[in-house]
Amino acid sequence: MRMSDLPEVMEVKFIETDTAPRGSGEVGNPFVAAAVANAAHRLTGKPLRHLPFTAERVQRVLKA
Numbered sequence: 001m002r003m004s005d006l007p008e009v010m011e012v013k014f015i016e017t018d019t020a021p022r023g024s025g026e027v028g029n030p031f032v033a034a035a036v037a038n039a040a041h042r043l044t045g046k047p048l049r050h051l052p053f054t055a056e057r058v059q060r061v062l063k064a
Contacts, residue, residue, distance in 0.1 A: 037048040046061050 033051055033053070036053065040058075041047045044062060046064065048058065048061055050057060
């Protein structure tokens with residue numbers, strides 16, 4: 001969807017439950033890592049190629 005396709009008003013409801021969070025709300029998560037890696041590469045010129053991006057791994061890449 002594009003912003004122009006969204007409705008003017010969007011209703012959000014919070015539902016209390018005893019189960020752990022899961023489901024389609026997590027679908028976008030894999031793309032976040034790629035966006036962070038691309039931004040870091042553009043900023044520093046050094047690619048982050050391994051997940052998770054821990055402080056130690058990022059520092060190692062930046063020092064290389």
